[in-house]
Amino acid sequence: MDKSLTMPISGPAISGSNGSRLQAGPQGKRPRKVLSPRNIIVYGALGLAAIYYLIPLYVMVVTSLKGMPEIRLGNIFSPPMEITFEPWVKAWAQACTGLNCDGLSRGFWNSVRITVPSVIVSIAIASVNGYALANWRFKGSEIFFTILIVGAFIPYQVMIYPIVIVLREMGLYGSLYGLILVHSIFGMPIQTLLFRNYFVSLPEELFKAARIDGAGFWQIYFRIMLPMSLPIFVVSMILQTTGIWNDFLFGVVFTRPDTYPMTVQLNNIVNSVQGVKEYNVNMAATLLTGAVPLIVYFVSGRLFVRGIAAGAVKG
């Protein structure tokens, strides 16, 4: 599935290991033995690294399936003797934050209500912006774009308080709409860059032909650019969905306890001082919160990589 998706995002393609050998004919070194010392070192090192990266996920899953008595007795790496799904149920429906004991489900639905509109709004804005910057430059457009990109590096803490004031004046402070607006604003630099680079990479003749045929700004956008840019929409949707879902700072600043997104609620559940610590419930809650970006990541596979590579490496 991955290999059929060809996208003209610039940057070196990460090609399959043996695809080119067939076209190029017999050349290069002789095939190596499977158990050469070099292979042992390479695969050994990669395998060890892979274990390090997988351990936390494994520990999360294993812990969340154990009962508390077993956790107190055993070690965190041992698989559960008796598998129980009770921690998951409890994390979803009963875990307490402060006085509310309706579990993470509330945070989940809050996050959904934040993420979906934020992703749609920010992508809609950024794609039109990128299109304007790529094909309809006007005097000063590059200056604004430069400010936007430089602004992406400014620590959020510098801009948070002015935004609090602006939102308070607009009557949006503490509401989900305010947070959606904030996510749309801070998603703009990277998204605009992504779309601009994509539209610049499209053949200019297309745009010129449409212009000669008399199409205007919006007509070209909706009839020509939009249908051609499905892959980049998917990429930016992946980036935005994981980014907004994982946000913590904006959630904690711009929402109230009953509209807290999932990450904030999770942190409050796990790091609450009162009560007996239920590590299995905590880990189930952590997994539940990580589930959405993980699913997005595993389903999207190579597109995710393309997204971050296109966003990070310029040109």
Place this chain on the structure above:
Amino acid sequence: MAAHTQPGRPNQLFRNLNSKIASIPMMLTAVVIFLGGTIWTVVYSFTNSKLLPRLSFVGLEQYERLWDTPRWIVSIQNLATYGCLSLIFSLTIGFLLAALMDQKIRFENTFRTIFLYPFALSFIVTGLVWQWILNPEFGVQSVVRSLGWTTFTFDPLYNSDIVIYGILIAALWQGTGLVMCLMLAGLRGIDEDIWKAARVDGIPMWKTYLFIIIPMMRPVFVTTLVIIASGIVRIYDLVVAQTSGGPGIASDVPAKYVYDYMFFAQNLGQGFAASTMMLLAVAIIIVPWAYLEFGGRKRG
């Protein structure tokens, strides 16, 4: 691209009007939020705002107080330690993994999926998992002790001297996958002929990497460095989730200091001064890079 802009036409403002309308959100964001917000914060950092922002200037008093606060010094030291080590380790590990992945191996996709999946997770999830793994009562320490080494101590999150390394472990787990991916893209961008030439000349592989490939990958390294560095200055969620700044204030970081002073201590002036210092730190990283990157391009 500028074919449609003919010189000498009247009404400059209305030319290309749709494009300008479409760019309004971007212009507003860039000017009002990014530029305006930043200037606003910097200006108010010279006032003695407490609960509400007030324009009564006190000069550099907030900054003097900031640098006299032990908590700020601790958070700066933490950021420096964490930042240096994080840069060194994530670049090294990221490059090594990328070099290993570039050996025409099998299961490349599987390995990449494994190395990169933590990057999809939030810092909150990362922090909480590692808080659990590093828990001295149940985690790594207790497991090693149960194996027979009963004096083994590894409790970074409860020891204020080494707590920042506990955070570093988690941060590296989360972020090195991204560095690996960027480095791998850089390695793939290098011409095969370079490798062939090096092989013909009989240069050993490690020397080729060290003296030919890495210098050739300078742009990739610089970009990665900027990305990691601006992420380091921002570090906040991870600390909140993993240690809440504790034990005591031992793992405090500037971003947390700013947040606490703005929203809990109701000492806005301190918060603004501290966030301006963060801005300064980023500027020190970004300005030389932007100058090299964009200033050089115009001339070239």
